[in-house]
Amino acid sequence: xxxxxxxxxxxxxATALREASLTIRPGDRLGxxxxxxxxxxxxxxxxxxxxxxxxxxxxxxTIDGRDMADATERDWQALRARRVAMIFxxxxxxxxPLSRVGDTVMDPLRLHLGLSKQAARARALDLFAEVGIPDPxxxxxxxxxxxxxxxxxxxxxxxxxxxxxxxxxxxxxxxALDANVALRITDLLVRLxxxxxxALLFISHDLAAVARATSDIAVMYGGDIVERGPxxxxxxxxxxxxxxxxxxxxPSATALPRDAKGKRxxxxxxxxxxxxxxxxxxxxxxxxxxxxxxPRCASERPAVTKPGPxxxxxxxxxxxxxxx
Amino acid sequence: xxxxxxxxxxxxxxxxxxxxxxxxxEMLTAVDSASFTLNRGETLGxxxxxxxxxxxxxxxxxxxxxxxxxxxxFDGTDIHALGASDLRRMRQRFQMIFQDPFGSLDPRRxxxxxxxxxxxxxxxxxxxxxxxxxLEQVGLRAADADxxxxxxxxxxxxxxxxxxxIxxxxxxxxxDEAVSALxxxxxAQILNLLMDLQDxxxxAMLFISHDLAVVASICDQLLxxxxxxxxxxxxxxxxxxxxxxxxxxxxxxxxGA
Ligand SMILES: Nc1ncnc2c1ncn2[C@@H]1O[C@H](COP(=O)(O)OP(=O)(O)OP(=O)(O)O)[C@@H](O)[C@H]1O
Ligand SMILES: Nc1ncnc2c1ncn2[C@@H]1O[C@H](COP(=O)(O)OP(=O)(O)O)[C@@H](O)[C@H]1O
Ligand code: SF4
Ligand SMILES: [Mg+2]
Ligand SMILES: [Mg+2]
Numbered sequence: 185x186x187x188x189x190x191x192x193x194x195x196x197x198a199t200a201l202r203e204a205s206l207t208i209r210p211g212d213r214l215g216x217x218x219x220x221x222x223x224x225x226x227x228x229x230x231x232x233x234x235x236x237x238x239x240x241x242x243x244x245x246t247i248d249g250r251d252m253a254d255a256t257e258r259d260w261q262a263l264r265a266r267r268v269a270m271i272f273x274x275x276x277x278x279x280x281p282l283s284r285v286g287d288t289v290m291d292p293l294r295l296h297l298g299l300s301k302q303a304a305r306a307r308a309l310d311l312f313a314e315v316g317i318p319d320p321x322x323x324x325x326x327x328x329x330x331x332x333x334x335x336x337x338x339x340x341x342x343x344x345x346x347x348x349x350x351x352x353x354x355x356x357x358x359x360a361l362d363a364n365v366a367l368r369i370t371d372l373l374v375r376l377x378x379x380x381x382x383a384l385l386f387i388s389h390d391l392a393a394v395a396r397a398t399s400d401i402a403v404m405y406g407g408d409i410v411e412r413g414p415x416x417x418x419x420x421x422x423x424x425x426x427x428x429x430x431x432x433x434x435p436s437a438t439a440l441p442r443d444a445k446g447k448r449x450x451x452x453x454x455x456x457x458x459x460x461x462x463x464x465x466x467x468x469x470x471x472x473x474x475x476x477x478x479p480r481c482a483s484e485r486p487a488v489t490k491p492g493p494x495x496x497x498x499x500x501x502x503x504x505x506x507x508x
Numbered sequence: 509x510x511x512x513x514x515x516x517x518x519x520x521x522x523x524x525x526x527x528x529x530x531x532x533x534e535m536l537t538a539v540d541s542a543s544f545t546l547n548r549g550e551t552l553g554x555x556x557x558x559x560x561x562x563x564x565x566x567x568x569x570x571x572x573x574x575x576x577x578x579x580x581x582f583d584g585t586d587i588h589a590l591g592a593s594d595l596r597r598m599r600q601r602f603q604m605i606f607q608d609p610f611g612s613l614d615p616r617r618x619x620x621x622x623x624x625x626x627x628x629x630x631x632x633x634x635x636x637x638x639x640x641x642x643l644e645q646v647g648l649r650a651a652d653a654d655x656x657x658x659x660x661x662x663x664x665x666x667x668x669x670x671x672x673x674i675x676x677x678x679x680x681x682x683x684d685e686a687v688s689a690l691x692x693x694x695x696a697q698i699l700n701l702l703m704d705l706q707d708x709x710x711x712a713m714l715f716i717s718h719d720l721a722v723v724a725s726i727c728d729q730l731l732x733x734x735x736x737x738x739x740x741x742x743x744x745x746x747x748x749x750x751x752x753x754x755x756x757x758x759x760x761x762x763x764g765a
Contacts, residue, residue: 332563365558
């Protein structure tokens with residue numbers, strides 16, 4: 185069990201994460217959504233003991249009751265080898281260009297699980313088949329540059345699953361995949377989570393994938409967890425204005441033809457961009473971009489409201505639908 | 509008027525690793541006889557599952573790679589028959605935007621330098637007003653030219669990549685998964701920007717994405733690929749409203765349409 189309480193991450197005067205609290209139990213499937221730079225990856229890195237050197241951390245992280253404040257790099261390495269695995273966001277950066285992808289997956293199987301060469305190969309083949317890599321036998325012997333973007337992503341997923349982790353952190357695992365493969369991968373992760381009682385932290389901006397993969401969701405913006413709750417409830421009736429904006433910006437797969445003048449309809453957007461970490465408003469981080477902002481929002485930090493059972497949002501103006 | 513891009517039965521094969529020492533290596537057909545025409549000011553969307561040959565097709569349209577058979581005409585000229593210097597000159601007219609805005613910008617160079625790069629192919633001194641103009645067209649400021657890539661967010665870096673692609677005033681932009689790595693809200697902003705630029709500059713776009721919802725919002729024509737083969741090709745509205753192939757139907761269902 186992973187327990188984060190009031191975890192903050194600072195880089196000098198800048199805040200990357202502000203008082204985040206989370207509990208992850210075996211078999212939990214938690215989604216994290218939010219714009220780039222909102223702190224999703226930072227949260228994940230903290231859970232792996234991999235926060236950057238330059239970061240100042242405060243708050244507590246306990247794993248199975250043990251306070252990790254005094255954990256050494258060796259403790260973390262032991263934990264990472266067997267218990268926590270992460271699918272990293274950039275498949276090209278995470279794969280060794282000089283190593284055949286089969287070896288990349290087989291090495292940890294031999295090293296950490298002590299499998300023989302044949303056994304590791306058989307397991308790697310199974311994993312490749314399981315994540316839907318076509319022609320797995322031949323692909324084992326290919327190099328990363330010989331695979332398509334989506335195939336590389338699936339090699340990383342196979343690698344993360346290889347040692348049967350207790351917690352799998354998947355950082356944007358389906359972003360490079362088409363809808364069919366994305367469905368298959370999310371379904372695979374859900375199934376593994378159920379079969380092995382593996383906890384899943386699913387980080388994504390793909391709301392459809394998060395809806396399918398997770399039972400609970402945390403929405404992040406500017407280093408804050410701005411909304412939390414059961415995935416269905418939050419996506420069906422979002423309470424936080426940022427969550428509503430995120431849902432509205434998603435294009436739908438219906439054709440949008442040009443009008444009589446040959447013009448195309450524009451997509452709804454959240455105006456502006458996420459400010460830099462150092463320029464975030466002191467109060468609500470979303471102030472300045474929020475369509476329903478009040479004068480006090482930029483300076484006064486909103487309190488937690490409870491828009492529904494097991495739900496929370498931090499906003500001065502929680503939505504009426506959600507309150508009803 | 510001739511079409512801007514015309515691809516005729518374009519194919520590309522790759523050698524797979526040998527399964528057996530004594531057997532000839534198998535060939536993989538990454539793109540199998542693809543044909544399409546793309547007119548000025550229009551957008552052709554290419555969708556298909558991962559590994560279906562979309563990026564390979566894009567690389568051939570950009571003349572980064574030659575087809576094993578078939579031809580690709582750009583404004584009437586077979587680009588794969590051009591000599592190196594003619595191709596270099598022709599290249600000013602088609603530019604590419606890649607998925608990874610990190611990989612495509614040199615971290616040690618100010619972004620103004622990177623944006624002007626396509627101009628330096630034919631002129632040694634790139635005029636700075638062109639860089640400034642391109643930056644403003646993608647919603648950044650001319651003064652941003654003096655900053656480095658790490659000072660920008662992912663979405664802003666993608667705007668910079670687009671600025672570089674339009675700086676030569678090309679007729680065609682090939683966008684390979686150009687918005688896939690971006691969050692939905694930034695994605696919508698970038699798609700709107702591409703539509704604005706198309707209106708303003710009369711650009712044609714070859715827009716590659718595995719995401720049908722993204723393609724639906726921006727494309728006139730659609731080409732659906734699977735295992736290198738073209739399953740459907742035609743008007744986007746037609747294909748999205750009445751998909752003929754079960755694979756397209758399954759993509760639509762999976763995309764939650
Ligand atoms: N340099 C290469 N050597 C060998 N095979 C290759 C090479 N480049 C591509 N391939 C193969 O060609 C096929 C098509 O790849 P391509 O990159 O065009 O797919 P894609 O449709 O862009 O997929 P994705 O959506 O995953 O990016 C894949 O099976 C891939 O492994
Ligand atoms: N090594 C680092 N040094 C300084 N700032 C960093 C570092 N890594 C991440 N950050 C900053 O921390 C914030 C959160 O980043 P991240 O967790 O990667 O966001 P996300 O995954 O949601 O896109 C961002 O503002 C990012 O720029
Ligand atoms: S606190 Fe204010 S600015 Fe923040 S989301 Fe709520 S209404 Fe908008
Ligand atoms: Mg991230
Ligand atoms: Mg590709």
